[in-house]
Amino acid sequence: MSNEDAQVLSRFVTRMPEEYRVTDTPIAVPSRITRYGLSEVVNHLLALEKPRPFDFLVDGELIRGSLEKFMLSKNVSAESVVTLEYIPAVAPPTHVSAGESKDWLSAVDGSHPNFILTGACDGCARIWNTQGDCVVDFPVQPEALTSVSWVPGTSTQKHGVVTAGKDSTAKLWEFDSDQNSCKLLASFTGHTDSIEAIAVAGDGELMGTASWDSTVRLWKLNVDDSETVPTEKKQRTTGGASDANVTTTSSAEAILEGHTGCVSALSWHSAEEIFSASWDRSVRKWDANKATAVQVFSVPKAIHCMSVGAQGALVALGGAERSVRLWDPRLSASTTTTTLxxxxxxxxAVEWCPSNSYHLVSASFDNSVKLWDIRSQVPLHTLAAHADKVLCVDWHAGNFIASGGADCKLSIHKLQH
Amino acid sequence: MAKRSSSREATKAPASQKKEDDENYEVTELGMSSDEEHEFDDQEVEVMVPPNDDEEDEDEAEEEQEDEEAESDGHGGEDESDGEISDDVEFDEEEGDADEEGEEDDDGDGEGDDAVDDEEFMERMLQQSIDEDKGAAGNEEEEDEEGSDKGPAMEDAYDSQGSDSSDDERPQRNTVGNVPLKWYKDEEHIGYDKDGKRIAKSEKRDALDAFLARTDNKKEWRTVRDEYNDEDVVLTKEEMEMVRRIRRGQFPDVNINPFEEYVDWMKWEDGGKHPLSSAPEPKRRFIPSKSEAKKVVKLVRALRRGWIKMDKPKEEPKTYLLWADDNQIMEKNANGLTYIPAPKPQLPGHDQSYNPSGEYLPTEEEQAAITMLDESERPKFVPQDFDSMRQIPSYDKYVKERFERCLDLYLCPRTRKKRINIDPESLLPKLPKPKDLQPFPTTLCVQYEGHTGPVWSVSVDPSGQWLATGSSDCTVRVWEVRTGRCQRVWRVGYAAKCVQWSPDPSVRLLAVAADTRVLLLNAEVGGPDVREATAKALTLIKRESDKSSDALAVWSSWEGEGAGALSKGGLQLQQKHVVRQLAWHHRGDYFTSVAPMGGPFAVLVHQLSKQATQNPFRKNKGRVLRAIFHPSKPFFFVATQQHVRVYNLAKQTLAKKLTASVSKISSMAIHPQGDNLIVGSNDNKLTWFDMDLSTRPYKTISSHAHSIEGVAFHRSYPLFASCADDATVHVFHGMVYSDLLQNPLIVPVKILRGHAVEDHLGVLDCTFHPTLPWLFTAGADQTVRLFCN
Structure with missing residues (x-):
């Protein structure tokens, strides 16, 4: 074969710190070299004490397989100098710990830097630490929980928690990390069917709930001062364990109507903008202040989960199909840009990595959790942590992946950066 | 004639001298007249009398005369023998000698006797000339050559020709009658006169006499011999003239003018002004002919229909395929012939040459391989090399191959088969491809596991969030559709054969058929309002006078034996017969229960709000198997074994009776628009009724291998499905058009497999998701599956 010894002139560049830079001179590498070979080359050039794996990008796409294959598929001439940008490779996530739940874990939120919040089908919410130990286990409702979320921007000891479930009520709790206890602060009623998703805006002011009654309701959270909850109907009930007053709010701040099916996912983009995805195969972007749909995007299948990227760049959608769709709402064309x-x-479940805008984690009913780099069509890593359907996944503390599923386990993986 | 008579008289005398005199006289006459003849006719000179010929004849005649004398000696002996043979003529012998010679003449002139006399010569000459001129007078020649067998008749003919005028005048001298003269050859008489005396033959002249007569008798040249009457006839001048005319080809009679003026009898003197007949012209001359018109019509029609073609006839190709196969040639030439030539055996190729090129010859290894092969596997012919044709041995397989060839030809019937090349695909109706009919359920997505017995019934709640199943393990379960989590379990005590969600969106309650009971269960799902409404609906209304013996069904509250505190129970309707099927009215207030063994109480309609039960039919025709409500109108469908009866509930009449022509109806579903009904049966048939069209099936689909257990329509998509005991679910595209003229379009789109057959049961029930093109199937293999697009 003539390609046996074909060589490609490659220039290695990086955005990493100075000590990881190599010479600008193009280096001839065999065209059949793979990522591992390229990584060895760079390591050799760097002469690091401890070899470091690298991933290589050509024109913003990760190299999977050999360089030759990649260039053929991208129609890159083998005679020109190829600029290879190398980035630190993502090592396979290591399994850190697994927490046992009593029932299926249907929701997980790892946005708190220290704790992981899960909701289970038995109606109990649990708060775990990173080591997989259950800190608090508090019954929320007799029905299954479908969604839980931390309320951001609270103090170091007291953390707000919102839960929602099949009993069509959303509840606001206060988690005291010192005492490891949870206190119900408020409940929000109004939905006529079970709530599928709950999302709290970045400033912690607004909470959105998406329900089977095809509506999205926005509620105002007043965690610090429950007295000033501006509601018309205030019902005072006595809390079970604590003597604190529990506010029941039945009127929502806004009702976003427009979907024709179950609204299954909800995600804040900014304090004003919220995305909702529905079984009616559409994604809507709402203006939270005006309570109107700004943008509507349709996909061919029902959507079960959604995650909006950090800068609102890309919306990842997962649903009643086997692939993850990426949609760029900034583009006018209403087509999915990429299908993973x-x-x-x-x-x-899908979730964008908060620390790396290229990374995405997805959970599936095929018992697996996959880590994607959207610069490649092939998943970076597949985590086979569960023995049954994986129902929820989230990032925790930047480099942990917490997932829960029908095998009642909270599985935590650590990602080495 | 006077001369003749004189000669006759002379011949009466036995003396030959007189006769000779006569002949001489005649001869002289002949000589004289010959000159005359020469004078008036030059043409005949050549033919008539060449003098040299005469001399030669004479010479010959002399010689032959001697012969004749010698013969005549022997004749006496012959006569004796003749006399011995025929006693009849014995008395004639005395005069026999005189006739002998004459007889001789008759016998054979070919031998050249002295009969080469002038008479005969003249005759011959005459005949020759006649033959030459006319070619029509063969009779005389025959007469001469064949002798006297036909003598008398021919002579009669001659006489009549020669002297037809004298026939009447002169009586026949010969009286023997019309018998061959040969019989009288040896006799001396030729008959008897009226006195009974013999009429003697005239004496035979010898050559000398003839010669003398010719020289003497001037009339000899025109004297002919009448053999029959045994006399010489001198032709008159008129007769000679007649002979001459005949020879020229003219009419014998001088008076006949062959070139008479032609008289045109049909020519009209006035130029055809007046026809021959004075009859008026017939009418038909003036009206067009009908028969001709008919003929014209026929021709025109034939032209129009192309029976008569005005095109030029096809030109036969002047060239032909020299090297083509016989088959090709036959195909072109034999138009419609049934004969099919036998295929020709292949011609020998280079490899079958006695001295083939080296590449055809097998190498030693190949040769060895061939010999290693089994007899049957060996090639039929192995190329061999010979130096000359002389060394080629006889072909050992000749007889065998010839026999096999004959056997092939004999055993292979060569008949012309009329094959119609129709693409079977083209006969099928053009159906859209399933690809274009998406979405429809294709792949298994979620499996709902937890039942421990065959799952008999599956139902999706109106929102599409919950799935209810009833199983033989005596439990009713509610599942979350998306995750497949079992949310509720009720132990109902009996196999739950039918589970139906109430279509009322304000409540979430389940109707369950378990043995003789119908349970109404609060599913405890949904929002608080829904739960409240459900709980309220399921509160038992207390009544004072409930006589359970009379009641069709006893309403009572049912305390759940469910797992966990969630299943609180609901209402219970105790019936008398095993309830097999339940169906809700679309408003969710009424529901019907079907107990096939119930007889007159098979179909009961229950009202939830009043908690009352009524029996709509006093008598049921046949065993009722299924009953459903119309999705919008007050119609009620009742399926018995083979018929579906449609009742108008408002008018309380039988509206229609649909005949499914199947063995036993097993399931029934109605299109959401309400005009189409599908019926599944135990004999594997799925029947589609277009109720606007007919009471007979619009389409019958026999795609399943075993009996159909359940059928279902999608509420919004044009989809329907059937599930059967062959563990498959067939999904069809069933588009119903709002245009009444357009028939429903039914396209099979997918066969869903995955369920297992257990105890001869496959998929027991199927139902569609209310909003999405998803299909739920309940199998006897204890699983419930969700198939998605």
Missing amino acids: TSHTAWVS
């Missing part, structure tokens, strides 16, 4: 196909069953 690797799962063999429904995708039950």
